[in-house]
Amino acid sequence: MESVYQREFTVDTMVTDCFGRLKPSAVLSFVQEVAGQHFDRMALNPTPENKGLMWVIIRHRVQITRLPVKGETIRLETWPMPTTRVAYPRSVVAYDEKGQELFRSISLWVLMDRNTRAMVLPGKSGIAVAGILRGNELPSPNSLAPVVCSAHTGRRVCFTDLDVNDHMNNARYLEWAMDLLPSAFHGSHRLQDVTMCYLGEAREGDNLSIFWELNADGLLRMDIQRQEKDSQIRIFTADLHYGI
Numbered sequence: 001m002e003s004v005y006q007r008e009f010t011v012d013t014m015v016t017d018c019f020g021r022l023k024p025s026a027v028l029s030f031v032q033e034v035a036g037q038h039f040d041r042m043a044l045n046p047t048p049e050n051k052g053l054m055w056v057i058i059r060h061r062v063q064i065t066r067l068p069v070k071g072e073t074i075r076l077e078t079w080p081m082p083t084t085r086v087a088y089p090r091s092v093v094a095y096d097e098k099g100q101e102l103f104r105s106i107s108l109w110v111l112m113d114r115n116t117r118a119m120v121l122p123g124k125s126g127i128a129v130a131g132i133l134r135g136n137e138l139p140s141p142n143s144l145a146p147v148v149c150s151a152h153t154g155r156r157v158c159f160t161d162l163d164v165n166d167h168m169n170n171a172r173y174l175e176w177a178m179d180l181l182p183s184a185f186h187g188s189h190r191l192q193d194v195t196m197c198y199l200g201e202a203r204e205g206d207n208l209s210i211f212w213e214l215n216a217d218g219l220l221r222m223d224i225q226r227q228e229k230d231s232q233i234r235i236f237t238a239d240l241h242y243g244i
Contacts, residue, residue, distance in 0.1 A: 003132050004079045005038035011072045018183060021067040022074075024191050025178070028060070028171040031092045031105050034078045039129075048127055052114050057170050058087065059108040061141040061195045065101050073097055082131035083122050086110065091137045106138040114165075117201060141195050144237045147221050149213040153180075157206040168202035173236050177222045180212050185242075189218060193241040200235035202226070208235070218242035 015026035039055065048054060068074050074094050081089040087108040094102040111120045111127060122128075155176060163169035173196060178186065202208060202224075209232065212222045224236040 002038075002041065003130075004077055004134075005034060005041060006075060006077050007034045007037065008073055008075050011068050011070055011074065013070060016070045017186070019187055020070045022069070023175075024062070024064070024067070024194065025171040025175045027062055027064070027067075027094075027103055027105070028174055030076060030094070031060075031062075031078075031107065032057070032170065034076050034092065035090050035107070035109070038078055038080075042129065044127055044129070046126060048111055048125075051126060053111040053120060053125060053127070054114050054165055055109050056112050056165065057107050057198060058110050059141045059143075059195075059197050060105065060170065061107075061138055061193070062103055062105040063138060063193050064103045064191055066096075066103075067190070068096060068102055074102060079134065080129050080131040081106075081133060081137060083129055085123070086121060088122065088129050089131070089140060091134075093136065104136075104138055106140060108140065141197070144195065144197050144239060146223060146234065146237070147213075149211040149221060149223060151180075151212050153210050153212075155208055155210060157202045157204055157208065159204060161202070162204055166203070170196070170198065173198070173224070173238065176210065176224075177212075177220065177238055177240055180210070180222070181214065181220065189242040189244060191240060192243045194238060196236070196238040198236055200226070200233060202235055218244075 011022050017023050076094045078092045087110050090107050093104045111125045161168045161172045209225045214220045220240040222238045225232040
């Protein structure tokens with residue numbers, strides 16, 4: 001089993017925006033894909049599937065140096081970090097064809113019971129992942145405290161938002177966040193850093209409230225909530241830092 005797994009991707013029109021740049025949501029998809037492939041190659045025994053468990057991400061941070069453009073081939077390296085009491089952290093770094101860094105990420109993976117949808121701690125899951133530290137990992141992302149945002153909109157979870165775990169895919173949350181701003185803003189600004197916290201599942205048919213605000217420093221804050229009985233339940237929150 002390789003402690004570090006590598007995979008190349010070609011940036012094509014399926015994963016680029018209207019400016020020809022790799023979509024940040026595709027960054028998340030690439031990260032998720034290489035992580036899943038590496039977990040498979042680890043030949044874990046028992047496997048999460050055999051125990052009725054599934055991998056999900058609860059926190060994710062991505063630091064972007066440059067988004068590659070259509071036609072570029074990029075190389076991703078990924079490795080598991082030492083398991084914590086709660087999660088299985090994983091690091092990813094992407095490079096262009098000259099070996100220059102494009103982006104790096106850290107994601108916190110947990111195991112969830114596929115039927116009850118309850119999180120299963122590593123110490124009780126029976127799933128052991130040998131982690132390593134290479135010295136260039138991003139720090140583990142912290143939780144994001146609730147904030148009062150000036151803008152509000154609503155959106156319904158639809159079929160195309162779902163993934164194989166039958167809930168809204170992690171990359172779709174980022175697309176929802178970026179859809180809050182017009183293309184003119186995205187054309188003149190670049191996403192530099194994003195931290196996302198997945199606090200609960202969004203399922204098909206859920207009507208979600210999106211609270212958001214873009215401040216003068218280029219920080220887009222977003223908080224997604226779902227109405228449950230007499231209270232609003234936070235299911236997702238994110239900070240997106242933009243630069244010129």
